[in-house]
Amino acid sequence: MKRWYNIVKILSFCLFWLSWLIVFAQESTLVRAQQLYQAKKIDQAKLAIDSAIMHPDTKNKAETWTIRSFIYFDMYKVSEKLLLNSSLRDTILKSLNTSNNLNPDPDYKANNYKLLNSISGHYFNIGKRLLEDSTNAEKSLQAYNKFKEIGKKTDPNKNFKTEDVQYHLAVGSLFSEKYNKNNEDQKSFEIAKLNLMKVIQIDSNVVSANSNMGIMYFNSGANLFMSIGEYDITKLEFVQDNAVKLFKQAEYFMLKVYRIDNKNTKAVEALYYIYKALNEDAKREMFKAKCKELMIKTE
Amino acid sequence: MNAKIKSVFIYNFTRYFEWPKNKQEGVFTIYVVGKNDNLVNELKTLASKKKVGNQEIEIKNTSTFDVSNLANSQIVYFLNDATKSQGDGVSKSKGKGLLVVSESAGLCKQGSAINFTVVENKVKFEYNKNNAIKLGLKTNDDFKALAINIE
Numbered sequence: 228m229k230r231w232y233n234i235v236k237i238l239s240f241c242l243f244w245l246s247w248l249i250v251f252a253q254e255s256t257l258v259r260a261q262q263l264y265q266a267k268k269i270d271q272a273k274l275a276i277d278s279a280i281m282h283p284d285t286k287n288k289a290e291t292w293t294i295r296s297f298i299y300f301d302m303y304k305v306s307e308k309l310l311l312n313s314s315l316r317d318t319i320l321k322s323l324n325t326s327n328n329l330n331p332d333p334d335y336k337a338n339n340y341k342l343l344n345s346i347s348g349h350y351f352n353i354g355k356r357l358l359e360d361s362t363n364a365e366k367s368l369q370a371y372n373k374f375k376e377i378g379k380k381t382d383p384n385k386n387f388k389t390e391d392v393q394y395h396l397a398v399g400s401l402f403s404e405k406y407n408k409n410n411e412d413q414k415s416f417e418i419a420k421l422n423l424m425k426v427i428q429i430d431s432n433v434v435s436a437n438s439n440m441g442i443m444y445f446n447s448g449a450n451l452f453m454s455i456g457e458y459d460i461t462k463l464e465f466v467q468d469n470a471v472k473l474f475k476q477a478e479y480f481m482l483k484v485y486r487i488d489n490k491n492t493k494a495v496e497a498l499y500y501i502y503k504a505l506n507e508d509a510k511r512e513m514f515k516a517k518c519k520e521l522m523i524k525t526e
Numbered sequence: 527m528n529a530k531i532k533s534v535f536i537y538n539f540t541r542y543f544e545w546p547k548n549k550q551e552g553v554f555t556i557y558v559v560g561k562n563d564n565l566v567n568e569l570k571t572l573a574s575k576k577k578v579g580n581q582e583i584e585i586k587n588t589s590t591f592d593v594s595n596l597a598n599s600q601i602v603y604f605l606n607d608a609t610k611s612q613g614d615g616v617s618k619s620k621g622k623g624l625l626v627v628s629e630s631a632g633l634c635k636q637g638s639a640i641n642f643t644v645v646e647n648k649v650k651f652e653y654n655k656n657n658a659i660k661l662g663l664k665t666n667d668d669f670k671a672l673a674i675n676i677e
Contacts, residue, residue: 460534461672474647504527507647
């Protein structure tokens with residue numbers, strides 16, 4: 228009987244040690260992943276951390292997920308940082324989200340936010356870079372919205388006004404330039420208008436947004452005149468009505484620029500041509516004199 | 527822009543008047559007195575593409591009024607800087623089948639058949655039918671509906 232008692236005692240002892248070893252093994256996997264990461268052995272670190280997130284003893288620890296984010300971030304920044312769609316980035320974001328939901332201690336929380344801010348910044352850069360080709364405008368907006376969405380996770384009260392102005396001005400300028408090169412490209416006109424007006428709504432004194440709007444409207448009016456062709460005399464009234472409306476819009480935006488800076492050469496020159504198109508001789512002459520003062524050549 | 531509109535107007539005027547028989551032959555001459563390169567260029571472009579009936583269009587331009595150009599012209603247009611010559615031009619055009627066009631305030635009351643003006647930022651034109659008749663042109667009543675009428 229005593230012999231059986233001893234066997235059970237030894238078995239229990241072994242079981243205890245076995246389970247301790249298993250826990251320790253998982254804990255050590257986490258530690259090992261961290262060590263491998265610090266040693267820049269990222270591929271091995273990835274294998275270790277992917278094992279740690281599967282195990283019940285480590286999968287509910289915030290640090291496991293934070294460490295995973297950092298390991299994946301190292302891979303991501305080498306190969307996928309500039310991509311709009313990145314599976315590595317998705318993994319990082321999921322891991323950071325899981326970590327934040329597991330109440331990380333302040334150090335891990337700070338690290339999570341640091342990483343979120345980096346990724347948010349990457350999205351901003353992707354959005355800007357995609358604008359190098361106007362056909363990517365929709366993708367660029369996706370990236371920009373991601374930048375804001377992730378940025379809000381670290382600072383829910385952030386208003387993004389500066390970034391909104393910067394981004395929408397970039398889009399608006401790109402498409403207004405495109406429209407000014409081809410006045411039949413109404414789609415570019417609409418995209419430019421939408422973005423520039425967003426800028427003006429945030430800050431009505433942004434000179435280049437007002438200036439771009441003014442130039443676009445002026446070109447629209449001029450284009451209408453140039454397309455007259457051999458219109459019947461009865462249609463000239465209609466063309467002039469619409470052109471005057473467009474020139475008045477151009478005047479509104481250009482006067483705003485002029486009031487902000489009365490030496491702005493673009494505004495002074497544009498106002499000369501706007502008043503010429505509007506047949507307002509006195510104002511045209513006034514801006515002609517200002518053009519002369521600023522050494523701007525007029526026809 | 528203004529030049530474009532005026533050139534289209536001027537071309538369209540030719541559809542609403544009838545010139546004497548002797549002016550319906552040869553070249554149809556639009557004589558512009560004064561300086562406005564944009565307008566002259568627009569008219570020349572138009573002349574290169576269009577005809578009045580079967581007549582080719584020719585644009586003549588002098589900075590000062592040259593009466594010798596009236597005899598072979600169908601339209602004489604006194605620009606703003608040539609307003610002073612308009613009275614002389616009108617008196618020498620009476621009964622000769624010349625449409626006198628001008629662009630300074632009040633000239634439709636001083637002999638022009640058509641005078642360009644600006645109303646609410648738009649180019650419009652005043653029309654004096656009696657003057658057109660005195661200048662030797664047959665008129666079309668539809669034209670009155672398009673103009674600011676000056677009696």
